[in-house]
Amino acid sequence: MIKFNRRQTLGLLGAAAATGLAAPAIAQNKKIVVGALRFTSHSGSFVAVERGYFADAGLDVELRFFQAAQPMAVAIASGDVDYAVTAVSGGLISLADKGAIKVIGGALSEEPGIDGQKILASNAAFEAGLTSPAQLGGKKFGISNAGSSFHYMGSRVAQAENAEMSFTPLQKVGAIIGALKSGQIDAWSIQPHIASALAGSGAVQVIGKISDYLPNYQVTTVFTSAKNASDEREQTSDFLKGFSNGVADYTAAMIDKTGGEEGVNEMVDLIHKYVYADRPREKAAPSIIKGAMRINKDARLNIASVQDQLSWFQSEGLVDNDITLDTFVDTSYVETYKA
Incomplete structure (x- = not known):
């Protein structure tokens, strides 16, 4: 029996699509814009673009870069960006309260035993x-x-x-x-x-x-417009699939180190195209490696941490006290957990 690795399997699926043997998602070739920061923590998106995981999910992705979380949330609400990964902020929650955006998954997390913020x-x-x-x-x-x-x-x-x-x-x-x-x-x-x-x-x-101080802090979340979350469920699921495949490769290489030093170096080369790209590789690599933190498998969301963040924003008078988790989180796409 011949066994194929993940890349070979994806290659065969692509060949099948090229010959018309079913791959409706690939045939869609939907153009979407994904917001990101030039941080190692956004590597899931970088890997999904570079290794074709978004394309395999039927999405033609353009990465758009920002310098802070708040403008990214505004861009999602306005429709200039379709999906993004960023931290929970008062602005994001307020936009959700207005029916503009929804958190649909989790990304970067603080985890005991892994060097964090x-x-x-x-x-x-x-x-x-x-x-x-x-x-x-x-x-x-x-x-x-x-x-x-x-x-x-x-x-x-x-x-x-x-x-x-x-x-x-x-x-x-x-x-x-x-x-x-x-x-x-x-x-x-x-x-x-x-x-x-x-x-x-x-x-x-x-x-x-x-x-x-925050041992299981859900540092960043995956979010989209409320319209995408409710009306574009297939596209949103396809995005999460591609993103999660990118995260899986990143985690295997940089956190679990299943590919050894060679795997780390290969992933650093990929990330360096987006993070510290203005520096020589030898100078950028140590910071990229030290910056490796856990990104949640399959975009799982630590709902307890998100609730703590919401409660803090409310206690500071930064968002309305009537807002609930259901206001800004759509839990129908990924597994949630409490830690």
Whole structure:
């Protein structure tokens, strides 16, 4: 009996389609736009494009890049983008409350035992005594905007440490990095591929881990327009299929390391086309490797973490108290769990 690996099987299916032997999804060739950030955590989409998993699902995908979560949510609501992966934010929840968008799955997660998001201090603040999150009282914490995931993480850390600190909105990740390097803000939290690069260059100091405060944090979610979720169910399922296949390859290579060093290097080459593409591969690779975090298999969604985030936004007066999970989450597409 001849056995085929996954790639060979997909190749045979493609050949069957070419000869007219049934592949209605491929024949659709639907053009869709997928929003992304140039973060290692968006590798599921990158792999699905590069290895043809979206195409195999019948989707002609264009990646569109953003510099923060909020503009991506607005682009989904306006119809400029069809699907995206981003953190839960006050803006996203408010757009869902208006009937514009729906979360349909989970992506990046904090997981015990896997290096996750770091809490950083500016060199100036570190030298002045900010050597752990316990000293955040009275400090300035950088965020993109009020109601962002940075705001949520910083607030949860401050609450746990009983520290009163202020939040400085700077709109874009690049602006936050500049402010942290120059000492205009004292602290920030960010995914490890950025944190490790900054700390490795001596520009900032690592003073803690988000997983110590939010051990099972559902960092990012997969979302789409409410119209796509309700009226384009086949297309939405096809998107999740392609995305999940990309995630499976990424996880096998970067987290479980089933392909050994060769598998890691092959995946780094792919990701480098999108992350730190302006740097030589040898300089980008260490940050990409250190930035590898778990992305949920089959887009499973940690509904307990999403509920905690919603409750925090409501407690801060950033979204309406009448909003429920059903308002902005469609649980019909993927498995949900509580952790």
